[in-house]
Amino acid sequence: EAGVTQSPTHLIKTRGQQVTLRCSPISGHTSVYWYQQALGLGLQFLLWYDEGEERNRGNFPPRFSGRQFPNYSSELNVNALELEDSALYLCASSRPNSYEQYFGPGTRLTVT
Amino acid sequence: RKEVEQDPGPFNVPEGATVAFNCTYSNSASQSFFWYRQDCRKEPKLLMSVYSSGNEDGRFTAQLNRASQYISLLIRDSKLSDSATYLCVVNIRTNAGKSTFGDGTTLTVKP
Numbered sequence: 048e049a050g051v052t053q054s055p056t057h058l059i060k061t062r063g064q065q066v067t068l069r070c071s072p073i074s075g076h077t078s079v080y081w082y083q084q085a086l087g088l089g090l091q092f093l094l095w096y097d098e099g100e101e102r103n104r105g106n107f108p109p110r111f112s113g114r115q116f117p118n119y120s121s122e123l124n125v126n127a128l129e130l131e132d133s134a135l136y137l138c139a140s141s142r143p144n145s146y147e148q149y150f151g152p153g154t155r156l157t158v159t
Numbered sequence: 160r161k162e163v164e165q166d167p168g169p170f171n172v173p174e175g176a177t178v179a180f181n182c183t184y185s186n187s188a189s190q191s192f193f194w195y196r197q198d199c200r201k202e203p204k205l206l207m208s209v210y211s212s213g214n215e216d217g218r219f220t221a222q223l224n225r226a227s228q229y230i231s232l233l234i235r236d237s238k239l240s241d242s243a244t245y246l247c248v249v250n251i252r253t254n255a256g257k258s259t260f261g262d263g264t265t266l267t268v269k270p
Contacts, residue, residue, distance in 0.1 A: 078256065089263060090203070090246070095256035103256045137202055146191045146250045146258065150202035 051151035059157045068123040068154045072140030079121040085134040133158045163249050165261035176237045180264045182247030183229045191250035192230050196243040237268045
């Protein structure tokens with residue numbers, strides 16, 4: 048069974064630009080979660096999508112947004128990038144009615 | 160006070176040792192509990208869910224104490240490959256889907 052996949056693996060952007068990160072969940076999983084992990088810090092919850100709807104959101108500004116597609120894949124968009132947005136962005140998925148989350152390898156974003 | 164707190168360590172133990180980590184949570188409405196391991200610059204991997212009755216998977220035992228609001232992870236017969244950061248995760252019933260991760264406890268197993 049294929050795991051959660053994310054693209055791209057690495058990304059370098061400059062301040063003020065916009066970025067889109069992509070995530071494909073494990074087959075049969077309907078929920079997708081996004082997390083931010085700055086270097087040396089813990090995981091911060093960003094967004095939860097389930098069945099195409101945004102179900103919950105962490106304490107992040109509106110320039111962090113996303114969506115989930117009918118095939119359950121998801122995108123995370125970050126507008127007006129700031130230096131402190133540099134981090135590992137992790138996507139996870141889970142089966143219906145389960146909070147056991149399985150993570151993808153992440154996208155490492157560097158903002159210069 | 161953080162919603163989920165872990166002793167950051169590091170815990171440095173010799174191979175074969177038994178080591179235990181605790182994780183405390185502040186919200187009594189917490190519903191689901193998990194342990195993950197994360198290797199340096201890698202994604203977290205689910206180690207085990209924590210059930211009210213406790214559960215065991217090989218050398219790993221997880222327990223939940225709702226009265227004192229903590230979960231624990233016991234690792235017996237530590238291996239070099241157990242070296243990692245261990246994250247506890249809590250889901251709160253009233254805030255479905257928002258998992259709160261502890262900052263992790265770092266374990267180093269030495270020969």
